[in-house]
Amino acid sequence: MDIKTAEKFMEKLVKAGMEYGFEECEACFALDSSMSIDILNGEVSSYENSATSALSFRGLKNGQMGYCSTNILNDDSIGFLLKSAMENCEVLNDEDPQFIYCDENNKELYYSQLSEAYSKNTYNAFAELGLKLEKAILALDSRIDAVDYLTISCGTGPFLIINSKGLHSYRDNDGMSIMAAARATDSDGSVKSGGHYWIGTDIDEFDMDKFLAKFQENLLGKMGAKSVKSGNYKAVLTPEAFNQFFSVFFGNFFATPMQRGLSLLADKEGTKIASEVLTVKEIPMYEDARTKIPFDDEGVLTTEKAIIDKGVFATALYDLKSAYKAGRKSTGNGFRGGAGVSECPTNLIVEPGNKSFNELLEEVGDGIILTDLSGLHAGVNSISGDFSLLCEGYLIENGKKGRPVEQITVAGNFYEVIKEIISVGNDIINLPAGDGEFFTPSVYVGTLAISGDDSSN
Amino acid sequence: MFNDQDCLRILEQAMSTTADFAEVFQEVKEQKSVSLLNGQVIKASTGFDSGTGIRLLAGTNSVYVYSSDNDLEVLLKLAKEAAAAIKGNDKGQIEALKDLCRTTKSTIAIDPMNVPKKDMVDFLKQSSDFALNYSPLITQVASSIASSKRTTKVINTKGVNAEESTNRIRLSVETIATKDNEKQSGRVAPGTMRGYEFINEYPLIDKTRECCDTAIRMVNAGYAPSAKMPVILGNAFGGVIFHEACGHALESTSVGIKNSYFTDMLGEQIASSIVSARDNARIDGEWGSYATDDEGNTSSDLLLIENGILKNYLVDELGARRMNTKPTGCSRRQNYSYAPTSRMSNTYICNGESDPKDIIANTEYGLYATQMGGGSVDTSTGDFNFAVNEGFMVRNGKIAEPVRGATLIGKGQEILKNIDMVGNDLELSAGMCGSVSGSVPVTVGQPTIRVSSILVGGREA
Numbered sequence: 001m002d003i004k005t006a007e008k009f010m011e012k013l014v015k016a017g018m019e020y021g022f023e024e025c026e027a028c029f030a031l032d033s034s035m036s037i038d039i040l041n042g043e044v045s046s047y048e049n050s051a052t053s054a055l056s057f058r059g060l061k062n063g064q065m066g067y068c069s070t071n072i073l074n075d076d077s078i079g080f081l082l083k084s085a086m087e088n089c090e091v092l093n094d095e096d097p098q099f100i101y102c103d104e105n106n107k108e109l110y111y112s113q114l115s116e117a118y119s120k121n122t123y124n125a126f127a128e129l130g131l132k133l134e135k136a137i138l139a140l141d142s143r144i145d146a147v148d149y150l151t152i153s154c155g156t157g158p159f160l161i162i163n164s165k166g167l168h169s170y171r172d173n174d175g176m177s178i179m180a181a182a183r184a185t186d187s188d189g190s191v192k193s194g195g196h197y198w199i200g201t202d203i204d205e206f207d208m209d210k211f212l213a214k215f216q217e218n219l220l221g222k223m224g225a226k227s228v229k230s231g232n233y234k235a236v237l238t239p240e241a242f243n244q245f246f247s248v249f250f251g252n253f254f255a256t257p258m259q260r261g262l263s264l265l266a267d268k269e270g271t272k273i274a275s276e277v278l279t280v281k282e283i284p285m286y287e288d289a290r291t292k293i294p295f296d297d298e299g300v301l302t303t304e305k306a307i308i309d310k311g312v313f314a315t316a317l318y319d320l321k322s323a324y325k326a327g328r329k330s331t332g333n334g335f336r337g338g339a340g341v342s343e344c345p346t347n348l349i350v351e352p353g354n355k356s357f358n359e360l361l362e363e364v365g366d367g368i369i370l371t372d373l374s375g376l377h378a379g380v381n382s383i384s385g386d387f388s389l390l391c392e393g394y395l396i397e398n399g400k401k402g403r404p405v406e407q408i409t410v411a412g413n414f415y416e417v418i419k420e421i422i423s424v425g426n427d428i429i430n431l432p433a434g435d436g437e438f439f440t441p442s443v444y445v446g447t448l449a450i451s452g453d454d455s456s457n
Numbered sequence: 458m459f460n461d462q463d464c465l466r467i468l469e470q471a472m473s474t475t476a477d478f479a480e481v482f483q484e485v486k487e488q489k490s491v492s493l494l495n496g497q498v499i500k501a502s503t504g505f506d507s508g509t510g511i512r513l514l515a516g517t518n519s520v521y522v523y524s525s526d527n528d529l530e531v532l533l534k535l536a537k538e539a540a541a542a543i544k545g546n547d548k549g550q551i552e553a554l555k556d557l558c559r560t561t562k563s564t565i566a567i568d569p570m571n572v573p574k575k576d577m578v579d580f581l582k583q584s585s586d587f588a589l590n591y592s593p594l595i596t597q598v599a600s601s602i603a604s605s606k607r608t609t610k611v612i613n614t615k616g617v618n619a620e621e622s623t624n625r626i627r628l629s630v631e632t633i634a635t636k637d638n639e640k641q642s643g644r645v646a647p648g649t650m651r652g653y654e655f656i657n658e659y660p661l662i663d664k665t666r667e668c669c670d671t672a673i674r675m676v677n678a679g680y681a682p683s684a685k686m687p688v689i690l691g692n693a694f695g696g697v698i699f700h701e702a703c704g705h706a707l708e709s710t711s712v713g714i715k716n717s718y719f720t721d722m723l724g725e726q727i728a729s730s731i732v733s734a735r736d737n738a739r740i741d742g743e744w745g746s747y748a749t750d751d752e753g754n755t756s757s758d759l760l761l762i763e764n765g766i767l768k769n770y771l772v773d774e775l776g777a778r779r780m781n782t783k784p785t786g787c788s789r790r791q792n793y794s795y796a797p798t799s800r801m802s803n804t805y806i807c808n809g810e811s812d813p814k815d816i817i818a819n820t821e822y823g824l825y826a827t828q829m830g831g832g833s834v835d836t837s838t839g840d841f842n843f844a845v846n847e848g849f850m851v852r853n854g855k856i857a858e859p860v861r862g863a864t865l866i867g868k869g870q871e872i873l874k875n876i877d878m879v880g881n882d883l884e885l886s887a888g889m890c891g892s893v894s895g896s897v898p899v900t901v902g903q904p905t906i907r908v909s910s911i912l913v914g915g916r917e918a
Contacts (some may be wrong), residue, residue: 001526040714045518047542049535052508052525052794070505071525080505088501091574095497123542148716148837183716183837191718193837230683260494261596264638339490339502375842378831379864383633383640388681388864388914390842407840409864409914411683415638451683451914 001053001073003031003158003170009073010162013057013081018164020082022059024100026163028297028336029055035121036153039130041146047123048153056336057081060100064092067339099320101298102165109169111294114156117202118174121154125203133180133208140216143184143223149195150180159297167299173291175201180215186223194219199432201290218371222392225404227453234367235410235448236360236396239429241370243440246350247433248376249385249414253307254333254343255322262383264415268313274418276311277353278443284332284346288430289437293346295332302332302346308418317343335435347436350443353424360425360444362399368450369394369401370410385414408452420446458483459509461554463529464612467511468551470536472614475545476513476520478774479536480613482751483509484793487570490603491577496585498578500601508793511536515545517778521796552616560748562756563624564741565652569604570624572653577602580656581630584665588632591669594676596640597633598665602626602656611753619753625650625744625898627887630665634672641678641861643671643828644846648744648887648898671828671847674859681848681863681915687823688865688911689816689851694829694886696901699734699806701834702841702869703727707761707769708787708799709776710893711836718839718870722767728873730765731809738787738802744887745803745899752788752797759785761804773799791895798894805902809879813905816878818854824863824913825849825856831888832865839868864914872908880905 010027017025031053038046056069059082066088068081134147154176161169181195196215198206237245251257258266265273284293284302295301298320306314318326319334319341335344355363374390381387388411395402425442432438459467464481471479485507492500509532510523520543522535585598604626611619627648634641645664649655690698703719711717719727728734738756740746747756752774760768772780773788776799789800817825825848832843845863849856885902 043518044544046796047520047539048796049522049538049542050524050794051531052523054506054525066501068503071507072505072527084503087574088503091491091501091578092498094499146715148714191838193835261635262633262640264640339504340500374835374840375831375833375844375864378833378844379842380844381641381862383642384638386862386916388844388862388916390840390864390866390914407866407868407912409683409842409866409912411680411862411864411914411916449683449916451912453685453912 001031003160006055006073007160010160013078014162014164016078017057017059017082020086022061024164025057025059026100026161027055027057028159028161029053031158032155034153034155036151037123037126037130039134039150042131042134044127044130057085059085059089060098061086061089063097064089064094065098066092096321096325099324100163100165101300101320102163102167103299106301107166107168109295109299111171113292114172114174115201117204118156120203121176126152129203136208136212137180137182137215140212141184141220143220144182145185147180147182152178161297161299169295169299175199175290176203178206182219184219192219192222192225194222199290222404222406225392225406227407228395228405228450229454230451232447233450234364235445236364236367236369237443237445238369238371239427239440239442241373242443243429243431243438244373244376246440247438248380249382250345251382253316255316255318255326256343258316259322259325264385265313265316269316271313272311273313273415274308274311275421277424278308278418278421279306279310279351280308281306281349281351282345282347283349286347286349289347291436293436296334297336298330298334298341300330300332300334305331317345319343345434345436348433349439350424350441352426352428352441355423355425357425357427357442360423360442361396361401363423364396364444365399367396368405369396387412387414408450411449411451417445422446458485458610459529461612461618465554467532467536468612468614470533471511471513471540472549472551474540474543475548476515476540476543477545477549478514478614480512480611480752481509482793483610484607486605486607486792488603488605489570489574490601491574492601493578493581493585494599495589495597496582501574510793510796511539512796513539513543514775515543517775518544519775519796523793549614551614554612555616555618557618557620559620561622562739562741562746562748563622563650565624567653568624569626569653570606584630584661587662587665588669591666592673594634594636594673595632595669596635600630602628609751611751613753617753619749621747621749623650623747624652626653626655628656628659630668632665632668632672634676636676639676641672641675643668646887649742650744650746651742675847675861678859678861681824681860681913683913683915685910685912687820687907687909688913689820689823689825689905689907691827692880692882692903692905693884694901695826696805696886696903697829697832697843697888699903700801700804700901701832701843702872704801704804705834706836706869707771709770709772709780710798712770713776713779717836719767725767726765727767728762728765729876731879732762732765732873732876733807734762734805735760735807736771736787736801736804740803743803743885743900747802750786750788751790752784754784754786754788756802757786771799771801773797789894789897791897795894800892800894800897801890801899803885803900803902805883805885806879806904806906808881808883808904811878811880813880813882816880816905816907817851817856819878820851820907821853823851825851834869839870841869842866860915862916865911866914867911872911875909876906877909878907
């Protein structure tokens with residue numbers, strides 16, 4: 001199924017939707033293509049190639065928005081989509097109005113960012129790079145037993161929306177990623193695992209030496225790891241750990257959960273909620289992001305803004321529905337997900353500080369570095385902000401990185417942690433998040449409760 | 458779906474180079490759901506998806522291509538690309554196709570796909586009406602019913618011609634209690650492969666009351682302590698510990714590449730001698746069941762551990778090739794966009810001898826985890842973690858104050874050996890399990906058990 005065929009179908013569907021009795025209606029179409037290879041034991045162990053598409057229709061009737069989706073685009077589907085969406089409207093009784101939107105000055109929205117480099121992503125190119133990388137990982141150290149996981153993948157995602165108000169919006173993106181993990185045996189016979197990742201848009205920009213250095217640190221740094229005594233520790237979260245941590249609670253910054261009483265940030269816009277060293281911005285067109293997002297899935301233009309400005313909660317993220325309820329304008333954060341539109345960030349950036357990672361350690365003196373957090377889907381209460389998570393890391397001794405630490409938990413509360421950030425590092429990393437990426441540095445947090453084994457030294 | 462002749466054309470194309478095995482997997486899935494928040498119907502959706510996956514194997518080399526485009530020419534082109542990418546030595550054979558074998562483990566009296574959404578909404582409203590009037594502390598009630606119908610067909614070069622159909626329905630009720638800045642929830646989420654009669658028979662008000670009570674207890678509770686201590690894990694969803702700490706490490710996904718702490722340990726003592734465990738996909742109507750797996754093999758009731766001794770691994774076709782053994786009928790995938798791999802179904806620790814009351818009475822000091830959240834495990838190191846949604850301290854053999862915010866961590870290989878009491882109150886509980894072949898419905902289960910020592914990560918010293 002190509003975009004042109006889908007476009008014709010969608011125009012027909014929207015017209016049929018209006019004739020069917022919807023007050024307004026909209027169709028969106030997403031086409032995902034991907035390719036990936038896995039490397040195992042010196043061979044390409046697996047190769048995948050795919051093309052999938054999905055069409056979603058939504059229609060407005062008596063203030064209620066009914067949804068239906070399918071991957072089959074033919075005349076029978078039109079009947080199925082309209083009938084199901086109308087049936088869904090009939091059972092809904094949402095008090096808050098919803099909208100099909102089109103900005104009169106921005107009816108035709110088009111943004112293509114498919115890179116020329118994408119054509120370099122071939123089976124042979126991936127296989128050559130993957131095999132070379134596996135060999136290089138194994139050559140890092142004799143204690144490395146095997147590379148359990150090495151996958152190189154790429155994908156593109158054209159996305160089209162057409163609605164009865166005249167919106168015709170097209171956006172796409174592409175990207176590639178490399179992920180690898182290996183295991184190594186420690187001197188006591190215990191097994192350690194670790195790995196690294198890279199995301200980008202051009203295979204030639206992959207820096208293998210830089211990747212290997214970080215890979216080595218992430219895996220072999222764990223050798224000799226043991227627990228620590230329970231207690232309150234000054235802590236540095238690495239950029240990756242802070243990224244994972246902040247992402248889990250980021251839904252609290254969305255307007256809909258606030259309006260439903262499911263976020264403690266309700267009514268806190270304009271007040272201080274975090275340490276003044278913390279500034280978090282949303283920059284939809286951020287230069288360093290591989291995906292730039294000029295408009296959201298409701299046809300609203302995105303804008304650059306601070307979400308937390310020097311500790312003050314500057315604005316929540318709004319889509320059309322939550323913005324109407326709050327009596328303000330959408331912030332351009334209405335994105336499709338599952339059966340519906342809800343708030344979602346584009347590219348988020350935690351503003352870096354001046355200090356390097358090592359300078360943060362010097363500032364701490366004695367404490368703990370947290371590198372990996374596990375169980376983020378389970379060990380958090382995303383509403384209250386309470387968390388208790390399995391983690392790994394290193395001690396900080398006399399301002400320097402000390403011995404590795406494992407089998408500990410870190411517990412606390414998100415809202416207390418963001419108030420207790422003392423310093424922000426200048427070492428930024430990025431990970432995919434929401435519809436874009438999340439850029440984070442390391443942070444120094446005043447104290448965190450660590451549970452460990454009290455028989456440890 | 459394609460007819461057999463079209464599937465054979467795809468297989469021929471796939472086998473045109475050096476694959477020794479090829480498989481066509483077709484899937485059609487319909488789903489519908491309604492979601493309520495505080496009695497308002499905020500979401501109602503209907504979906505249809507279909508697609509085809511083509512897998513080629515040459516030894517342990519695999520190629521997987523898939524598409525949602527149901528055009529035969531598109532699939533033939535993909536099969537040709539796949540054939541070009543496979544790295545084998547010789548051209549393989551295609552065996553004659555057997556007669557179609559149709560199976561199901563669903564037991565349906567009332568097909569949920571024919572139940573009007575309004576009936577589902579009316580049912581769920583009883584729950585929110587009850588909860589919002591139960592206590593001023595209950596501030597939100599979210600509930601939903603989601604049902605799906607999935608038909609899959611597998612045709613492969615070994616002559617397999619299998620069609621499986623499954624109907625699943627899942628109910629979820631979550632109540633939230635609020636006190637100052639604190640919010641805690643109680644949740645039930647039963648799932649089944651029975652029909653809508655399951656919903657009609659469900660004790661909704663009793664279960665909603667239990668959710669409210671849990672939420673209210675937890676919002677009033679203090680934090681769990683931080684220390685190593687004996688932990689009693691309640692029955693049913695308490696089995697998530699076995700699922701995470703042991704089950705994943707028995708899948709050929711990790712054992713086949715020697716990335717599991719249970720590699721090469723068949724016949725060895727891996728658990729306390731009072732522990733036996735099974736993975737049984739053949740229970741009629743159970744949420745994690747299936748009659749035929751996603752490779753077209755008959756599912757099994759597999760003894761994993763008997764009196765502490767490791768008896769079987771969970772093995773799929775690719776894993777069997779790596780481990781030089783036979784598949785056990787446990788190959789699953791979320792949908793056609795995933796190549797299948799070894800997965801759990803209904804996995805549980807079998808009943809033991811102890812009365813659950815005696816387990817508590819025999820515990821001087823420890824944590825009693827009555828409701829578990831989710832967790833995860835690293836199968837190479839054994840590091841696991843999981844969250845306790847409702848817990849109580851046990852003092853002098855009696856259940857004492859409720860505590861919140863506990864996470865249990867440890868090494869999978871150690872915890873199994875430290876199970877020192879097994880109850881006789883086995884129950885199963887529905888969940889979703891995520892792994893390399895996506896998210897699949899499973900049940901976890903166990904009787905009440907006690908582990909002599911686990912590190913409880915709480916917030917109080």
